[in-house]
Amino acid sequence: xSGIDALDARLIELYTAEPRIGVLEAxxxxxxxxxxxxxxxxxxxxxxxTRGFGPEIDPAALGYDVTAFITLxxxxxxxxxxxxxxxxxxxxxxxxxxxxxxxDMLCRVVARSNRDxxxxxxxxxxxxGVERASSxxxxxxxxxxxxLPLVFAAVSMxxxxxxxxxxxx
Amino acid sequence: xSGIDALDARLIELYTAEPRIGVLEAxxxxxxxxxxxxxxxxxxxxxxxTRGFGPEIDPAALGYDVTAFITLxxxxxxxxxxxxxxxxxxxxxxxxxxxxxxxDMLCRVVARSNRDxxxxxxxxxxxxGVERASSxxxxxxxxxxxxLPLVFAAVSMxxxxxxxxxxxx
DNA sequence: CTATCACTGGTCACATTGTGCAGTGAATCA
DNA sequence: TGATTCACTGCACAATGTGACCAGTGATAG
Numbered sequence: 174x175s176g177i178d179a180l181d182a183r184l185i186e187l188y189t190a191e192p193r194i195g196v197l198e199a200x201x202x203x204x205x206x207x208x209x210x211x212x213x214x215x216x217x218x219x220x221x222x223t224r225g226f227g228p229e230i231d232p233a234a235l236g237y238d239v240t241a242f243i244t245l246x247x248x249x250x251x252x253x254x255x256x257x258x259x260x261x262x263x264x265x266x267x268x269x270x271x272x273x274x275x276x277d278m279l280c281r282v283v284a285r286s287n288r289d290x291x292x293x294x295x296x297x298x299x300x301x302g303v304e305r306a307s308s309x310x311x312x313x314x315x316x317x318x319x320x321l322p323l324v325f326a327a328v329s330m331x332x333x334x335x336x337x338x339x340x341x342x
Numbered sequence: 343x344s345g346i347d348a349l350d351a352r353l354i355e356l357y358t359a360e361p362r363i364g365v366l367e368a369x370x371x372x373x374x375x376x377x378x379x380x381x382x383x384x385x386x387x388x389x390x391x392t393r394g395f396g397p398e399i400d401p402a403a404l405g406y407d408v409t410a411f412i413t414l415x416x417x418x419x420x421x422x423x424x425x426x427x428x429x430x431x432x433x434x435x436x437x438x439x440x441x442x443x444x445x446d447m448l449c450r451v452v453a454r455s456n457r458d459x460x461x462x463x464x465x466x467x468x469x470x471g472v473e474r475a476s477s478x479x480x481x482x483x484x485x486x487x488x489x490l491p492l493v494f495a496a497v498s499m500x501x502x503x504x505x506x507x508x509x510x511x
Numbered sequence: 512c513t514a515t516c517a518c519t520g521g522t523c524a525c526a527t528t529g530t531g532c533a534g535t536g537a538a539t540c541a
Numbered sequence: 542t543g544a545t546t547c548a549c550t551g552c553a554c555a556a557t558g559t560g561a562c563c564a565g566t567g568a569t570a571g
Contacts, residue, residue, distance in 0.1 A: 177404060185397055192395035197527060206550045211529085222403040226361035228354055228392040230489035235346060235391060235496040242411075242441070242448060257484035264491035270480040272411070279411060279478065280485070283492065309443040315426035316449070318487075320399035322433035323452065327404040366558055375519045380560085 177222065180205065182328045184213055185223070189321055192226065237265070237283035239290050240311040243297065244276035251302035253278065259300035265293045276307075346391065349374065351497045353382055354392070358490055361395065406434070406452035408459050409480040412466065413445035420471035422447065428469035434462045445476075 180203065187199055196214070200207040217223045232240070247256055253271050260266045260280060269280040282297070284290035290310070298306050349372065356368055365383070369376040386392045401409070416425055422440050429435045429449060438449035451466070453459035459479070467475050 185399065189394075189396040192397070195527060196529095207528090208551085209549055212548080217397075220403055221400055223397040224400045225358075225398050226395055227358040227398065228361070228386075229394050229396065229398075230354065230493060231390055231393045232489060232492055234389055235492060236499075237492065237496075240439070242439075253482075253484065261485055264495035266485060267489065267492070268483070268487045269485035270409070270411075271482045271484055272478040272480055274478040276478065278484065279480070281487075307443075309441040309445065309448065311439040311441055311448070313422075313440050314437070315422065315440060315447065316430055316435060316438035318437045318450075320401060320436065323401055323404060323406065323436070324399060326433040327406075330405075364558055376559095377520090378518060381517080 177324065177327050179328050180209075181213055181217060181222075182324045184210065185217070185324050186321060188226075232267070232283045236285050239284040239287060240314075241282050241284070241290055241308045242311065243280050243282055243294065243306050243308040244272075245278040245280065245297070245303055246275075246305040247277040247302050248304050256300055256302045259302075260297065263293065263296050266297070346493065346496050348497050349378075350382055350386060350391075351493045353379065354386070354493050355490060357395075401436070401452045405454050408453045408456060409483075410451050410453070410459055410477045411480065412449050412451055412463065412475050412477040413441075414447040414449065414466070414472055415444075415474040416446040417471050417473050425469055425471045428471075429466065432462065432465050435466070 183203055184199065187202055188194070194202075196210050197207055200210040203210065214223075245256070247253065256278065257269055257271075260269050260278075263282075265282045265284055267281045267283055269278055271277065272279045280297070282290070282293050284293050287310070290308075294306055294308060297303060352372055353368065356371055357363070363371075365379050366376055369379040372379065383392075414425070416422065425447065426438055426440075429438050429447075432451075434451045434453055436450045436452055438447055440446065441448045449466070451459070451462050453462050456479070459477075463475055463477060466472060
């Protein structure tokens, strides 16, 4: 489960705020040696804490202004995976989960307009195994996807006598 | 609305796959001049297509193994915003939307376990203005959050006689 | 026909990167 | 107590990348 310390959190915070800064610059900002930053970044990546540094695309900037969450009910007997691979072929399906509760899958889709959303939904229900789809449209993103608070929460969660050698000096 | 062309899409794809490569390396891979890559990246950032290059954190690696989607019903009269700012104070609330349909808000939360999820939900319903919360747990992420297919879809969507000067040579 | 624009391909000085290494303090274990 | 391990510091080096330029070339738009 890795385990994160305060320096890791500050590092993540820094890179979240200014992603394109270099290792050297980061080390200056954090007041630690360059090698330390390098080692931390390597470890975070190795442990899978940072899944990557890829560009974050804003669908809205691409003309996909509408976001919707669609709950799918699947035909009994046909598994989830065939449906998922169908959905994966629809670019507008941004995310899909199997879920508990009355529905079987929840997916997040984007579309260029409400009318375009209809087209996307039609594609979804056309997938074999999908019985019903009920959708809710996102009117506004009150909280954009974020993980930074979680990072700091994970730090304070850690045992009081923090992580590893914990730094010298 | 900006508008994306095939080179932009390939650039985004490349940086998604290998986020830490430099401009020079990218220009080599794509077979274009370095200045072109620089200009493209600048434009994508300026137009808001790439919201940033921040590190993508995996909550699971931090011990937050449980993901849930919670639909909130709010008390009539109290607006969405006060609730949203309450929710923003809970680190485990990763995302929140106001939505159409029977519910008023949909939020995505993570927790360390099902038992821990209860704690998070308790915090949510404790927020003033929240009347009811119904949650579904994500059993598996069939499709992880992705935007790359969308980028390519946005390209092909573009007018056949693509974007700007469209390449010399 | 001319201006504008995106792109190429080149140069330059400068900063950063990857890498290796010795040394230090703290925790762990025998 | 002493040896080991680990994270960190601080330094050095060669290699590479960066931002900033430039002139030249097609294509597009007025």
